[in-house]
Amino acid sequence: MKISKPTLLLDLEKCKNNIKRMAKKAKKNDLIFRPHFKTHQSIEIGEIFKEFGVDKITVSSVEMAQYFAEAGWDDITIAFPFNPLEISEIEKLSDKIDLNILISSLESAEKLIKLTSKTLNYFIEIDAGYHRSGILADDIIQIEKTVQLLSKHNFKGFLTHSGNTYQAKSIDEILIIHQQTTSIMKDLKSRFIMQFPKIISSVGDTPSCTLAENFEYLDEIRPGNFVFFDLMQYHLGVCDLTDIAVCVACPVVDINRERNQIIIYGGGVHLSKEFLMQNGKRNFGQIVMLNKTGWQKSTKISLLISLSQEHGIIQASEELLNKISIGDIIGIIPIHSCMTANLLRKYKTFNNRYLYHL
Amino acid sequence: MKISKPTLLLDLEKCKNNIKRMAKKAKKNDLIFRPHFKTHQSIEIGEIFKEFGVDKITVSSVEMAQYFAEAGWDDITIAFPFNPLEISEIEKLSDKIDLNILISSLESAEKLIKLTSKTLNYFIEIDAGYHRSGILADDIIQIEKTVQLLSKHNFKGFLTHSGNTYQAKSIDEILIIHQQTTSIMKDLKSRFIMQFPKIISSVGDTPSCTLAENFEYLDEIRPGNFVFFDLMQYHLGVCDLTDIAVCVACPVVDINRERNQIIIYGGGVHLSKEFLMQNGKRNFGQIVMLNKTGWQKSTKISLLISLSQEHGIIQASEELLNKISIGDIIGIIPIHSCMTANLLRKYKTFNNRYLYHL
Numbered sequence: 001m002k003i004s005k006p007t008l009l010l011d012l013e014k015c016k017n018n019i020k021r022m023a024k025k026a027k028k029n030d031l032i033f034r035p036h037f038k039t040h041q042s043i044e045i046g047e048i049f050k051e052f053g054v055d056k057i058t059v060s061s062v063e064m065a066q067y068f069a070e071a072g073w074d075d076i077t078i079a080f081p082f083n084p085l086e087i088s089e090i091e092k093l094s095d096k097i098d099l100n101i102l103i104s105s106l107e108s109a110e111k112l113i114k115l116t117s118k119t120l121n122y123f124i125e126i127d128a129g130y131h132r133s134g135i136l137a138d139d140i141i142q143i144e145k146t147v148q149l150l151s152k153h154n155f156k157g158f159l160t161h162s163g164n165t166y167q168a169k170s171i172d173e174i175l176i177i178h179q180q181t182t183s184i185m186k187d188l189k190s191r192f193i194m195q196f197p198k199i200i201s202s203v204g205d206t207p208s209c210t211l212a213e214n215f216e217y218l219d220e221i222r223p224g225n226f227v228f229f230d231l232m233q234y235h236l237g238v239c240d241l242t243d244i245a246v247c248v249a250c251p252v253v254d255i256n257r258e259r260n261q262i263i264i265y266g267g268g269v270h271l272s273k274e275f276l277m278q279n280g281k282r283n284f285g286q287i288v289m290l291n292k293t294g295w296q297k298s299t300k301i302s303l304l305i306s307l308s309q310e311h312g313i314i315q316a317s318e319e320l321l322n323k324i325s326i327g328d329i330i331g332i333i334p335i336h337s338c339m340t341a342n343l344l345r346k347y348k349t350f351n352n353r354y355l356y357h358l
Numbered sequence: 359m360k361i362s363k364p365t366l367l368l369d370l371e372k373c374k375n376n377i378k379r380m381a382k383k384a385k386k387n388d389l390i391f392r393p394h395f396k397t398h399q400s401i402e403i404g405e406i407f408k409e410f411g412v413d414k415i416t417v418s419s420v421e422m423a424q425y426f427a428e429a430g431w432d433d434i435t436i437a438f439p440f441n442p443l444e445i446s447e448i449e450k451l452s453d454k455i456d457l458n459i460l461i462s463s464l465e466s467a468e469k470l471i472k473l474t475s476k477t478l479n480y481f482i483e484i485d486a487g488y489h490r491s492g493i494l495a496d497d498i499i500q501i502e503k504t505v506q507l508l509s510k511h512n513f514k515g516f517l518t519h520s521g522n523t524y525q526a527k528s529i530d531e532i533l534i535i536h537q538q539t540t541s542i543m544k545d546l547k548s549r550f551i552m553q554f555p556k557i558i559s560s561v562g563d564t565p566s567c568t569l570a571e572n573f574e575y576l577d578e579i580r581p582g583n584f585v586f587f588d589l590m591q592y593h594l595g596v597c598d599l600t601d602i603a604v605c606v607a608c609p610v611v612d613i614n615r616e617r618n619q620i621i622i623y624g625g626g627v628h629l630s631k632e633f634l635m636q637n638g639k640r641n642f643g644q645i646v647m648l649n650k651t652g653w654q655k656s657t658k659i660s661l662l663i664s665l666s667q668e669h670g671i672i673q674a675s676e677e678l679l680n681k682i683s684i685g686d687i688i689g690i691i692p693i694h695s696c697m698t699a700n701l702l703r704k705y706k707t708f709n710n711r712y713l714y715h716l
Binding site: 104131 | 361362363396418419438440442443444447462463465466469489490491494521609611612613614616617621623626627631632664667668669671684685687696697700701
């Protein structure tokens, strides 16, 4: 496998297992599985989902919806607040496929009705505690007004993203957030189901979709990150290190033996500048050793302590320093795979295929 | 100016002024001006530098060198430690243009001589206190051995990047680092000049190149970020807010009036996740109001407090909330323009031209 610069490696087997597990869980719990494609943004990786029966997807921009629609996906939810400036693109796409947009407030709904005469499918975004966007679950008046205002449009149900699970301190805390979200979504749906018998409740985040076993009262899950997982998910307790399906291959360009540091070609433009705090220090990725079919963890801890635009600095264990020479390639498991994939734009598999990102 | 999604705006006049000022300073101080093109990575922006007499450039990867060589630049320094895995690309490019590579250690030099029979131009990278890469300035033995080992190659001089100016707490501290760097580079050059009469000393960072007035004993400057500047440089005291030449136009997609928050289409995949700490809070960018010819600061402080993949959350002042509606566009001055330009990949000027990034 010829690699000479930072390259995003994809372990297809791990990726397929991650998809398989989530698809199985959705089926077992009688849930619509509408995976979020913002993590991989790849038509070829999208094809793998089809093998597991997926025919509905989630994206986070109109551009991404257009990209996957071109590739044949015909049932897409844009899980991002309705952007009035893209109304004409939304209308065009709605003529071609089953497109769902997201309305996050009454004010946003007011904007929508001024801009279109078409009938669109919409979810109402509910803020179940994350406080990023959406109508607060207990603001029933605003929800009712929004639904009334959009009476000419097609109300598909309630959608929430419990991104607050990413701040959880334990698995238990993630499961508590999931329970609270479920209870909120259940109440809302039951309040509106008589008037709108077809509405569903849709939840999204990878931590709770991966860890929870109870999905009673929910209709749809939209996790995205699970397709690859990453170091953030591992540290949350959501996955094993061996479940992570992506890794960045980085050439070793120098070694500083006085400071026990390895300098790699691999910086913020490859890995992104996301970090985790470990023992009071920033860590920008997990070092692994590459082989012909995959990677494995180096036994003694080495930290990727700093990233500039193209350089990465590894504070290396003796063990790693003894193994590594200039011209070798080291693997870095990313902190946040969505950001890394977005930067590197293509995936290299271990059978030497390239899969492309939007 | 039709904008419907996050768009990198370039104020060409500010950009030209930044280039003009630095070119003038280089001329006044009899310095070779070899600007670093890693910030803009744009052939069209490169053309502007030509108007100010620039004919030598710096880049941070072989790929970038190839890109600018294709566009006619024929004197390029790759200011990144020599990557043995790209030796064949380096050899090819060296046949076509005046290419300088960087040797950061004796170990790296040993690797080079095993890999090539060609004569290459090289700088020795000196660590003058930043401690990222390079040979420590006082490790004369290692420097001498490196020069001896590379005797068949063409020694161009000493190169350093004082990236530690970015951690400085004051302008004075930046100037002290500049003085120390100058003194280190002066000593080194004088030690080797008899043996190598043509060697030069080359320094690089935007903070010291912008703030310092004394460049005695130095031969070349390689600043890069100054072409746009950014919020990091502004907070260091390196530039005025009005010198910053780039800004990301972000659609307002929702407003939460209970929390005084504005939700924009503009996240980590547009702005990067770099932040500054301000009053104990993370700030991911400076909010500005856009007009037809540029932007201006909103008088009351509003902070971009959080970014996810596509969403940004502004904690807004009353003044900003009263001005803004869903469907408007807000400007965000980036924390780190290099990272933002790398993510957004093209620039839109106020006369509606697009300039492209590598």
